[in-house]
Amino acid sequence: SPELANDDKTIVQNYFNSTGFDRWRRIYGDGEVNSVQLDIRRGHQQTVDTLLDWLKADNNLKDMTFCDAGCGVGSLSIPLAEAGAKVFSSDISEKMVEEAQKRAKETLNNSDNPVFIVQDLEKLSGSYHTVVCLDVLIHYPTDKIATMIKHLSSLAESRLIFSFAPKKPCLVLLKKVGELFPGPSKTTRAYLHRQVDIVKILEEEGWTVERKAMTSTRFYFSQMLEAVKGVPAAEPEA
Ligand code: SAM
Numbered sequence: 001s002p003e004l005a006n007d008d009k010t011i012v013q014n015y016f017n018s019t020g021f022d023r024w025r026r027i028y029g030d031g032e033v034n035s036v037q038l039d040i041r042r043g044h045q046q047t048v049d050t051l052l053d054w055l056k057a058d059n060n061l062k063d064m065t066f067c068d069a070g071c072g073v074g075s076l077s078i079p080l081a082e083a084g085a086k087v088f089s090s091d092i093s094e095k096m097v098e099e100a101q102k103r104a105k106e107t108l109n110n111s112d113n114p115v116f117i118v119q120d121l122e123k124l125s126g127s128y129h130t131v132v133c134l135d136v137l138i139h140y141p142t143d144k145i146a147t148m149i150k151h152l153s154s155l156a157e158s159r160l161i162f163s164f165a166p167k168k169p170c171l172v173l174l175k176k177v178g179e180l181f182p183g184p185s186k187t188t189r190a191y192l193h194r195q196v197d198i199v200k201i202l203e204e205e206g207w208t209v210e211r212k213a214m215t216s217t218r219f220y221f222s223q224m225l226e227a228v229k230g231v232p233a234a235e236p237e238a
Contacts, residue, residue: 009092009120011189012139016093023180025099028073036219040180043220047134047163048076050213051224052083061085067128067155068114069121070136074100077114078107087114088128094118122151131156135222137164137198141191146201153205160207163224166214167192195223202227 016024027037028044055061062084068077071089073096081087081104091097097118104114121133131152140148153160180190199209207227215222 008139008141008144013092016091017095020180021093021095021099024096025073027180028075037180039218040220043215043217043222044075044135046215046217047213047222047224048079050215051076051132051134051161052079054211054213054226055080055085056083064130065128067124067126067131067152069124069131069133069152071100071114071116072096072135074103074114074116076132076134077116078104081108081114088117088126089114090117090119090121090124092118092120122148124151124155126155127157128155129157130159130161132161134161134163134224135165137162137193138190142193142197145193145198149198149201150205153202153207158229160202160227161224162198162227163222164193164198165190165221166223167194195225198225206230 023037026033027041029041033041061080063086065086066077066080066088068080068087068089071077071091074089077087077089077100089097089100091100097116100114101116104116105111121136133152137145137148149160149162202209202225206229208230209225210228211226213224215224
């Protein structure tokens with residue numbers, strides 16, 4: 001029901017404005033953290049670096065518009081803006097956005113790129129060349145991901161990039177990592193997804209998966225998919 005969806009979201013939002021903010025700001029930083037958090041920090045950085053490598057290799061970032069949905073502290077938005085892209089970043093947590101703005105100010109000279117706003121990604125509007133949503137699907141239960149992906153799809157002109165924790169669970173992982181996620185039952189609030197389900201939703205919306213990358217460390221698992229508009233080009237007939 002919609003109420004349940006709101007409740008789920010409120011829990012995530014409250015978490016990332018309190019305990020979660022504190023934990024994840026440190027994980028996504030460079031100060032001292034425990035060994036599990038350090039492992040997650042390195043894994044996440046690998047996901048970000050892989051994506052930046054893909055994008056830089058295309059050599060067309062200058063002035064390309066990006067929407068970074070659920071931008072966190074700006075780990076992707078800031079280097080993307082640095083590389084010349086126009087970045088529109090949003091997050092449901094005010095605290096995460098504040099931190100992202102602070103980091104952007106420290107790193108970049110101009111203050112109007114990225115543009116940061118506090119917003120539920122399902123309320124975003126506008127049109128962007130590329131929409132990116134990294135490590136956010138973990139907060140969405142299976143029955144809510146289609147709506148979410150479809151909405152982001154409607155904002156993307158040419159490309160959609162998602163990452164998610166793939167459903168090949170290991171209980172040890174869930175126990176340790178679960179402690180870093182919100183909710184009364186700590187292990188149930190991190191949602192894993194099957195790649196086939198995600199690909200199916202993307203294909204229904206007219207996308208074709210172009211590049212894929214899996215990052216796994218001890219405690220961090222993230223499957224990234226880049227989808228582009230249209231069906232794959234057929235081999236030309238001889
Ligand atoms: N994408 C960032 C990155 O990779 O560095 C942050 C990932 S962090 C694990 C998840 C982020 O998603 C949090 O900052 C959280 O506040 C945000 N988030 C969760 N649900 C959201 C929603 N419905 N709309 C916008 N942001 C959301």
